[in-house]
Amino acid sequence: MAEPHWYVAHTYSGYENKVKANIEKAIKNRHLEEQIFEVMVPMQDVAEMKNGKKKTVSKKMFPGYVLVNMIMNDDTWYVVRNTRGVTGFVGPGSKPVPLTEADMRHLVGSTVASTGEPEEIVVDFAEGDTITIIGGAWKGTSGIVRAMNNSKQTVTINVELFGRETPVEISYADVQKMR
Numbered sequence: 001m002a003e004p005h006w007y008v009a010h011t012y013s014g015y016e017n018k019v020k021a022n023i024e025k026a027i028k029n030r031h032l033e034e035q036i037f038e039v040m041v042p043m044q045d046v047a048e049m050k051n052g053k054k055k056t057v058s059k060k061m062f063p064g065y066v067l068v069n070m071i072m073n074d075d076t077w078y079v080v081r082n083t084r085g086v087t088g089f090v091g092p093g094s095k096p097v098p099l100t101e102a103d104m105r106h107l108v109g110s111t112v113a114s115t116g117e118p119e120e121i122v123v124d125f126a127e128g129d130t131i132t133i134i135g136g137a138w139k140g141t142s143g144i145v146r147a148m149n150n151s152k153q154t155v156t157i158n159v160e161l162f163g164r165e166t167p168v169e170i171s172y173a174d175v176q177k178m179r
Helices: 016-029 074-081 101-112
Strands: 005-011 036-040 043-050 053-060 065-070 086-089 121-123 130-133 142-149 154-161 164-171 175-177
Touching: 005 016, 005 074, 016 036, 016 065, 016 074, 036 074, 065 074, 074 086, 130 154, 142 164
Parallel strands: 043 121
Antiparallel strands: 005 065, 005 086, 036 065, 043 053, 130 142, 130 175, 142 154, 154 164
């Protein structure tokens, strides 16, 4: 018997959960429980800063994609490929390429357990916006965003110090967009 692997199905963006439900319904209707084992829409918790308040929300890790653990054959390929909302599999032409075990360990680990890395913060401001610092030594200072570093989750603004414009790097958690 062939080995099951994880495959990536491309979907219309925003239809991932509907595609997952439709594939699961097709599995039951066609009695493919022994060939298609799991359908997954990987999610991650993301901290968002809105109006200076931090809120944790779940977001799709890969918008427009659904993961399917299955034994690839003509029947399973047909069922997944012809599910409403699926545009195809990831891979060259019509030949799906399975994910490696290392890829899946990374995905499942990041959707289930904390990696120990700081969670990503999604902010409601961008370069060129005026922000106010709401925490730390520069609290109450306003400035225009000159640069953003998403990996460090910091923003750089220019503040006036001794009559000169000086760049200051501030954590996303310590700023909010001016209204």
